[in-house]
Amino acid sequence: MPAQTTAFAEIVDANTGYLLRAAIGFGLGSVDAEDLVAETFKTFLEIQDRFEGRSSVRTFLYGILYRKNLERSRKSVREMPVDPIEGIFKERFDSRGMWQNPPRGPDLEAVSEETEGLILECLDGLVEQQRAAFYFKEVERMTAEEVCNTLEIKSTHLRVLLFRARNGLRECLERKWEAKQ
Amino acid sequence: MMGPSCEEMARRSTSGEMDSAAFLTRIFMRMHMAMCNHCKKFLSQMKLISNTVQKRFGENPDPARVAALKKRLLD
Numbered sequence: 206m207p208a209q210t211t212a213f214a215e216i217v218d219a220n221t222g223y224l225l226r227a228a229i230g231f232g233l234g235s236v237d238a239e240d241l242v243a244e245t246f247k248t249f250l251e252i253q254d255r256f257e258g259r260s261s262v263r264t265f266l267y268g269i270l271y272r273k274n275l276e277r278s279r280k281s282v283r284e285m286p287v288d289p290i291e292g293i294f295k296e297r298f299d300s301r302g303m304w305q306n307p308p309r310g311p312d313l314e315a316v317s318e319e320t321e322g323l324i325l326e327c328l329d330g331l332v333e334q335q336r337a338a339f340y341f342k343e344v345e346r347m348t349a350e351e352v353c354n355t356l357e358i359k360s361t362h363l364r365v366l367l368f369r370a371r372n373g374l375r376e377c378l379e380r381k382w383e384a385k386q
Numbered sequence: 387m388m389g390p391s392c393e394e395m396a397r398r399s400t401s402g403e404m405d406s407a408a409f410l411t412r413i414f415m416r417m418h419m420a421m422c423n424h425c426k427k428f429l430s431q432m433k434l435i436s437n438t439v440q441k442r443f444g445e446n447p448d449p450a451r452v453a454a455l456k457k458r459l460l461d
Contacts, residue, residue: 213460221452221455221456221459225447225451225455226443226445229443230443242455243459246459294396294397302391302393302394304424307427308424308427308428310431311431311434312430313431313434314430316434320434320438321438324434324435324439325439328439339439340439343436343440344440344443363402367400367401368397368400368401372400374435379431
């Protein structure tokens with residue numbers, strides 16, 4: 206087996222499981238997730254010369270996976286400049302920054318399968334970029350720098366994405382939980 | 387209340403600025419958390435969301451599926 210082929214086989218062997226898990230984490234079903242991983246490796250072979258070794262091969266592959274997923278969903282990489290969550294968040298506080306509309310709903314002391322189901326439903330409401338940032342941070346436990354490299358964004362943008370993702374999920378959970386009471 | 391407001395607490399904790407905050411700020415944030423039940427609940431909800439997502443997506447995929455996919459990729 207030629208050296209290049211062997212190296213590719215090793216990369217496939219070491220990363221397929223992680224990429225498949227991430228594709229599922231992006232919200233894809235089994236078949237679509239496997240196809241996305243296959244597309245990712247195909248692209249990797251085409252552009253591997255661009256890999257400069259500044260990040261790990263896995264981070265490079267995650268970046269391809271993320272961009273391929275955006276292409277598949279045919280949605281713009283850019284988010285809407287105004288996200289309603291900013292206003293919703295602000296309205297929870299008074300002019301001194303104290304809670305005027307405190308958080309309601311379940312927390313760690315009231316975990317149930319139903320609550321977890323609501324959270325997973327809410328996750329599907331996040332836009333791709335927010336979901337990917339949230340996934341890499343919460344599930345893969347990447348550092349902020351690694352997430353920024355993967356999504357090709359600046360740290361200030363990552364903070365905005367995480368703020369919107371987490372508050373969007375919390376607001377959604379509260380709304381769904383109250384609708385069931 | 388001394389230190390960060392509730393809004394700052396919620397903003398910092400959800401944007402990931404908690405860890406990179408200066409030492410003194412972190413102390414004030416901990417003090418705030420010990421005194422403010424609403425912020426405590428807010429953070430508890432964030433933890434609940436985080437735990438749930440980790441539980442659902444953190445497990446490795448079925449090894450048989452991964453093996454089949456590797457075979458597909460290398461054939």
